[in-house]
Amino acid sequence: MFETSVLEISKGALQKNLSFLKKIIKKDTIFSSVIKGNAYGHGIEKFVPIAEECGINHFSVFSADEAYRVKKMSNNGPRIMIMGMIDYHELKWAIENEIEFYVFEKSRLEAAINFAKAVNKKARIHIEVETGMNRTGFNQAQLKEIFPLLKYNSENLVLEGLCTHYAGAESIANFLRIKNQIKIFNKMHKILLKEGLVPKLRHTACSAAAITYPQTQMDLVRVGILQYGYWPSRETLINYLSEQENKVDPLERIIKWKSQVMSTKNVNMGEFIGYGTTYLAQREMKIATVPIGYSHGFSRSLSNTGRVLVNGHRVGVIGMVNMNLMTIDITDCPDVNIGDEVVMIGEQGGQTISVSSFSELSDQLNYELLTRLPQHIPRVTVA
Numbered sequence: 001m002f003e004t005s006v007l008e009i010s011k012g013a014l015q016k017n018l019s020f021l022k023k024i025i026k027k028d029t030i031f032s033s034v035i036k037g038n039a040y041g042h043g044i045e046k047f048v049p050i051a052e053e054c055g056i057n058h059f060s061v062f063s064a065d066e067a068y069r070v071k072k073m074s075n076n077g078p079r080i081m082i083m084g085m086i087d088y089h090e091l092k093w094a095i096e097n098e099i100e101f102y103v104f105e106k107s108r109l110e111a112a113i114n115f116a117k118a119v120n121k122k123a124r125i126h127i128e129v130e131t132g133m134n135r136t137g138f139n140q141a142q143l144k145e146i147f148p149l150l151k152y153n154s155e156n157l158v159l160e161g162l163c164t165h166y167a168g169a170e171s172i173a174n175f176l177r178i179k180n181q182i183k184i185f186n187k188m189h190k191i192l193l194k195e196g197l198v199p200k201l202r203h204t205a206c207s208a209a210a211i212t213y214p215q216t217q218m219d220l221v222r223v224g225i226l227q228y229g230y231w232p233s234r235e236t237l238i239n240y241l242s243e244q245e246n247k248v249d250p251l252e253r254i255i256k257w258k259s260q261v262m263s264t265k266n267v268n269m270g271e272f273i274g275y276g277t278t279y280l281a282q283r284e285m286k287i288a289t290v291p292i293g294y295s296h297g298f299s300r301s302l303s304n305t306g307r308v309l310v311n312g313h314r315v316g317v318i319g320m321v322n323m324n325l326m327t328i329d330i331t332d333c334p335d336v337n338i339g340d341e342v343v344m345i346g347e348q349g350g351q352t353i354s355v356s357s358f359s360e361l362s363d364q365l366n367y368e369l370l371t372r373l374p375q376h377i378p379r380v381t382v383a
């Protein structure tokens, strides 16, 4: 396939991040690799096999279509857990294939029981409880309503887990809200136990919670962003480093996004560059065009502010980012030629462009920028 850019996925970097996480996470806690959003843009098809090679055997996804893709790509029969959407028609497939899933609606529970009976398999469910995020999950009264269903259908159900999600563990501003969520979760767990319902695993922690509130790790952690080498927020990083002697970021970005120079040109002083009048050449300039634009996930808001690497230099994006291309300033590195590598994310010649620096510029979170990297850009695995 031909494309104007490539995303390299580094297995070595993943390995490094996972060994760091191993030190952070309690020994008996299961590590679930969160790969929703096309593995945060890295590509499910490329990410799953290398994650398995690195020892991962549990994946969390948002929806049934993602679970299907994981199942197709995996070699070691990992556990797969759907945290969000499953259509009524997909439930049967999930149960037949021993895919685990969240239950946060009575109707989903009833449907799961019926399908489980029909296919003569047990539905492997995780009960999600409402603890204060107000997104999905049973509150206390609703939980009581499903007790009979849980108790009298035990031959068709496995209560794999009890879970919740925190409303912003990456920001200290939410400290009290998180603390309260932990308290409510523990209370819900006790209520369940009192009914004789014993979930096999309790799980609540995402990356930020696992690192900032270790008591949330419980029996399983659902880690996304950290494994890819990014911090959930600058605050989480600073909070972590403040307690370390070595003030070096222990993570390494897995992804490198690169393209090449398509064309170069000289521009006279006093000329505007690109659409409109957003950039005026203040001197004799040399520019290069790169075949990457907003249709490839390079945000228009990086117009006149973004940075890329070329020939080991950090250079500016000038003028507007177009649909398929951008223009960069190579006046001070005139040795640039057609076909030279241009790095939008990653390392080149000792310089690095990280998504975080670029996402601060474009006002997007790491999460959003990564997951917007289009599915059609080829991903290749590197050591």
Ligand SMILES: *Cc1c(COP(=O)(O)O)cnc(C)c1O
Pocket (backbone or CB within 6 Å): 034, 036, 083, 165, 205, 206, 207, 208, 222, 223, 224, 225, 226, 232
């Ligand atoms: C996305 C998600 C996670 C992982 O979040 P990170 O911040 O990337 O670690 C965990 N749990 C749920 C329910 C999620 O939706």
